[in-house]
Amino acid sequence: MGEVNPGGMPQGRGQETENLIPGVKDVIAVSSGKGGVGKSTVSVNLAVALALTDAKVGLLDADIYGPNIPMMMGVTKPPEQKDGKIVPAESHGVKLISMGFFVPEDTAVVWRGPMVHTAIQQLFRDVLWGELDYLLIDLPPGTGDAQLTLTQLVPLTGAVTVTTPQEVALHDVRKGMMMFQKVNVPLLGIVENMGYFLCPHCGGRTEIFSCGGGERAAEKLGIPFLGRIPIDPAIRAGGDTGLPIVVANPESRPAMAFKDIAAKLAAKICSPAGEGQSVPRIESLLKKIKKPVSAG
Ligand SMILES: Nc1ncnc2c1ncn2[C@@H]1O[C@H](COP(=O)(O)OP(=O)(O)O)[C@@H](O)[C@H]1O
Ligand SMILES: [Mg+2]
Ligand SMILES: [Zn+2]
Secondary structure (H helix, E strand, O other): OOOOOOOOOOOOOOOOOOOOOOOEEEEEEEEEOOOOOOHHHHHHHHHHHHHOOOOOEEEEEOOOOOOOHHHHHOOOOOOEEEOOEEEOEEEOOEEEEEHHHOOOOOOOOOOOHHHHHHHHHHHHHOEOOOOEEEEEEEOOOOOOHHHHHHHHHOOOOEEEEEEOOOHHHHHHHHHHHHHHHHOOOOEEEEEEEEEEEEOOOOOOEEEOOOOOHHHHHHHHHOOOEEEEEEEOHHHHHHHHHOOOHHHHOOOOHHHHHHHHHHHHHHHHHHOOOOOOOOOOOHHHHHHHHOOOOOOO
């Protein structure tokens, strides 16, 4: 754990905001420009992969519009309480709290800004997170109240963005990144999901969209590229059965891809200020981001 915002303006770490989770070393937001790109799948597998390295890991499902992390982690029981606080559930070595525990299923909740703020605040303040090396936060897609609230409530180490490689998804990535930049949250990197398919029969590789779009976008925006995850029925099955592929089949290609990304992420967070892979500074990023991103 180290400083990853060397050149940026004060963003957090207890500077102008009260830190609601002082026992947590690094808070990582997992975001996406749009829904359905695999943000939750990536959050779950990265959290479990980090826990496999003996790190203490928490996962906060703050996707108020579609909190599905409990299912993906195989947690069915609501969390317990202790001295008026909520004890996180635990699964695959990861402490877990989801908005889904508190909001009845199938309720179409219309969230207004202040409600979002209060709800997310409670997920920090009222939960016994304890000492953690990493707390990953699965955010709702896009750039709404949840993102802003988060940056006000806890010092974020940085944001990871998940995207598919299509042009339309990449456009939204750029918007999301700009929002984080405005509030001086370091951009830890882009994960490209579902860009290619490895045939289980012949091992052949099929590019589903324009594979590599995530990497090209990262390059143009000056954001680190963390890696790509193939589209694989086993990844989907892992999510449906509550057994993430990283534990269900740890030596498989997709599991290795997740573990590799987790390792890169951990290294990025650890790397001291100014060294090789440190997070790009805001000014240079803003210059780069003005031009539209194209995958070509
Ligand atoms: N790499 C992948 N290969 C196969 N299925 C995937 C992959 N990533 C995600 N999925 C599936 O796609 C659907 C949407 O993923 P999810 O993680 O819920 O997206 P998001 O959180 O961005 O809305 C889920 O059914 C999930 O299992
Ligand atoms: Mg999701
Ligand atoms: Zn084949």
